Amino acid sequence: MAKWGEGDPRWIVEERPDATNVNNWHWTEKNATPWSKERLPQLFTDFKIEQQDIECVVDSVDKCNGEATVNNRKGKLIFFYEWELVLKWSGRLLKNSNLSHKGKLTIPNLSEENDLEDVEITVTIDESNDESETLKQFMYNVGRERIRNQLGVYIKELKEEYSKNLILPKKDANSSDSTAEANDAKNAKNAAQKAASLPSAAAAPKSSSNSSAARSVGCKLDVRTLSMTEEFHCNANDLYNALTKPEMVTAFTRAPAKVDAVRGGEFVLYGGNVLGKFEELVPEKKIQQSWRLKNWSSGHYSNVVIELEETSSSTMMTLKQTGIPASEYDAMRTNWYRYYWHSIKQTFGFGSSISDAL
Incomplete structure (x- = not known):
């Protein structure tokens, strides 16, 4: 067990007012899942994809399953996200037809393990005919790229929103060597004062050894x-x-x-x-x-x-x-x-x- 004034100084937290995560050493985490489940539907609902005589729109997000977290480890931000999405879309040819055709876009694994351009997007239609096949081909060739762009917006916003206040200023970020030495001296002095305030080995019961008396000094880890x-x-x-x-x-x-x-x-x-x-x-x-x-x-x-x-x-x-x-x-x-x-x-x-x- 670490004792006050001994061992790894990264575990001594008394010098921060909040007494937490000195120098960003400990693993800290933010849960981005609720925000993501709200933001992803916002990005895709009523999202239009148009070109020349074709108009398609993502009507709704039919499925949004997964999780997202953001972690700070040793001052480094690490983003984890894994999502399965199903989007409902509809489209029509603007010339010579007023019929609307419907289908789905399936994204089985949006995660940090895959580059955005490698994210798989499957395009399907509810009923197959000449017009719907034309729309399906359009969504495959053009729509998938637009969808990936929206996924990129989500990833960018995730990193911007959830990196705020996750990395705290380092204690010695603007300190000179002399300041660091002064802090070390202060820590040593504090440790000595705390040790002096505790019962000495001579005052301990005779059955206690010197080593056990030494172990009683300081704070054990919870x-x-x-x-x-x-x-x-x-x-x-x-x-x-x-x-x-x-x-x-x-x-x-x-x-x-x-x-x-x-x-x-x-x-x-x-x-x-x-x-x-x-x-x-x-x-x-x-x-x-x-x-x-x-x-x-x-x-x-x-x-x-x-x-x-x-x-x-x-x-x-x-x-x-x-x-x-x-x-x-x-x-x-x-x-x-x-x-x-x-x-x-x-x-x-x-x-x-x-x-x-x-």
Whole structure:
């Protein structure tokens, strides 16, 4: 546990009036899903697409399923969004016809993983005839590009709206070296004063050792426990391998990974941001790890126990993680889903999308 005046100074928050997120080090998150579900229909309802003798319009948004979040990690903004959209459209030929034809535009996966020009848009019509096929071809050749432009507006507004106030000014952004030294001296003085105000080792009960008296000095981290269950459409051996085989871990983390899956073996993932060691391994059944994020207080590890239970059609994964710093708890649940379970399913075809899991 980190003590006052010791360990990683990024965990000391007394120098900010709000006492939160010093130097933008901790993971902070904004939920952009409600705003997105309101903004996407606004962008597409009554959206006209016209050219020469053809007029088409998106009448409504028939389906808008998904999520969007914006995160600040170490002063870097990270945007996550994943949407499935179905738009109803109608169109008519302006010459020699007054008939209106209807159809749908389906966007199965608008996400940060795909470039805008690669976003899939399927065009369908309700009834096929010469006129409707002409309109369908127009929507395919011209309409899809206009729709992508509107999606670009959504992405731009998402980044502008949800980046506000997410990155706080850094404590030392405008400080000189001398100011930094003065702050260090002030911190040391404060730590000494706090230690002096606590009972000394001599005043402690005789049964207490000097080391235990030292451990009583300062503030311990507030920690929480996380439990979650997830279903994977694979056998237990496949999922166990995905979590312990270096080549499979590298595949779903999309980054070089060090994984020594033996008792006492170390693992280092996501560019060194996740690290720890294996405490117990039971093939196809159980994985126990000492697990930490790089930015956690020096020497602090959580305990992760992953248990696998194979059923007739799938494998149920149960995770229990104890010792999570309270400030990281909400982000930790999201990150397990996004960076482990969803990524494993997406990479190896073991299940459904994250939106189904959440």
